[in-house]
Amino acid sequence: MRTQDMNQTLHGLIVKALGGFYYVKTTHALFACRARGKFRKIEQTPLVGDQVEISPTGEEEGYVTNILPRKNFLVRPPLANIDSLVLVTSIEEPAPNTLVLDKLIAIAEHKDIAPAVVVSKADLEGEEAERFAKIYRTCGFPTFLVSSETGEGVEAVRSYLTNKLSAFCGNSGVGKSSLLNRIDDRLSLETAHISQKLGRGRHTTRHVELYELREGGYIADTPGFSSVDLERCEVILKDELQYCFREFEECIPHCKFTGCSHTCEKGCAVLAAVEEGSIPRSRHESYCALYEDAKNIKEWELK
Ligand SMILES: Nc1nc2c(ncn2[C@@H]2O[C@H](COP(=O)(O)OP(=O)(O)OP(=O)(O)O)[C@@H](O)[C@H]2O)c(=O)[nH]1
Numbered sequence: 001m002r003t004q005d006m007n008q009t010l011h012g013l014i015v016k017a018l019g020g021f022y023y024v025k026t027t028h029a030l031f032a033c034r035a036r037g038k039f040r041k042i043e044q045t046p047l048v049g050d051q052v053e054i055s056p057t058g059e060e061e062g063y064v065t066n067i068l069p070r071k072n073f074l075v076r077p078p079l080a081n082i083d084s085l086v087l088v089t090s091i092e093e094p095a096p097n098t099l100v101l102d103k104l105i106a107i108a109e110h111k112d113i114a115p116a117v118v119v120s121k122a123d124l125e126g127e128e129a130e131r132f133a134k135i136y137r138t139c140g141f142p143t144f145l146v147s148s149e150t151g152e153g154v155e156a157v158r159s160y161l162t163n164k165l166s167a168f169c170g171n172s173g174v175g176k177s178s179l180l181n182r183i184d185d186r187l188s189l190e191t192a193h194i195s196q197k198l199g200r201g202r203h204t205t206r207h208v209e210l211y212e213l214r215e216g217g218y219i220a221d222t223p224g225f226s227s228v229d230l231e232r233c234e235v236i237l238k239d240e241l242q243y244c245f246r247e248f249e250e251c252i253p254h255c256k257f258t259g260c261s262h263t264c265e266k267g268c269a270v271l272a273a274v275e276e277g278s279i280p281r282s283r284h285e286s287y288c289a290l291y292e293d294a295k296n297i298k299e300w301e302l303k
């Protein structure tokens with residue numbers, strides 16, 4: 001960069017945050033930036049995934065001067081502007097847990113992040129995997145059956161990820177690393193090794209990095225990012241929960257009572273849809289369980 005360009009403002013994407021530096025990818029270069037003191041004053045922290053303005057102080061150094069408005073963000077892992085949360089569940093080893101999966105989907109919906117469901121290890125139990133995937137297809141989620149052993153479904157996931165900023169979430173052993181390696185071999189993630197060496201807890205929040213895909217788009221690599229991390233930080237109030245189950249949407253206006261909780265009321269259109277089969281029963285069971293939990297959360301407790 002020429003010296004006369006130094007005073008200009010550049011626009012970029014934070015792809016990594018480490019040791020007090022934000023690594024900002026611009027069309028010129030990758031800049032290692034510090035944040036201006038003003039962010040501390042207004043209690044705003046730049047996040048990986050943020051679109052920012054920087055003021056260069058050298059060829060590859062500068063300051064983050066402005067954070068552009070975020071469309072969404074997560075606290076843990078600290079990540080902004082996520083287009084898609086890819087929820088990976090293996091059909092066996094470990095077996096799926098619909099309640100956890102449905103909770104994560106609800107959190108994504110609540111945060112305005114598009115959820116996608118990946119049913120992994122489909123080679124182990126093909127029919128069962130199909131049946132499971134159907135639940136989520138019925139509800140309208142992008143749903144993929146994959147096997148990192150055979151390569152089945154990998155291309156479909158790859159094309160779904162193109163030009164998005166995605167984060168993968170799934171419990172240990174569901175096959176996230178294997179799948180990411182299949183998607184892009186440059187993603188041969190260190191994470192499995194790192195998280196094993198350091199122990200899950202210690203490593204989870206510290207380091208988030210965006211990897212650029214060959215076809216365009218980014219994947220957030222967050223070692224050990226599991227359902228627990230998300231669940232711990234995100235709360236959905238009971239009245240908001242119904243809107244986090246997208247397959248309820250058409251029914252809600254047809255419930256007999258306003259304020260229907262869709263758990264037990266007479267004349268509930270959601271319950272009727274469950275009986276009739278257009279809303280999968282396991283989804284409604286998850287809703288009821290989450291509703292029970294949410295009843296115990298008071299708005300003032302969140303303050
Ligand atoms: N049969 C079968 N096994 C798989 C598949 N994908 C992964 N595995 C196996 O499942 C185990 C876990 O896979 P990983 O890719 O390490 O899982 P992970 O979700 O990244 O796990 P963590 O790193 O602990 O978060 C390994 O033994 C893999 O060989 C698959 O598609 N089919």
Ligand SMILES: [Zn+2]
Pocket residue numbers: 252255256260261262263265267268269270271
């Ligand atoms: Zn209802």
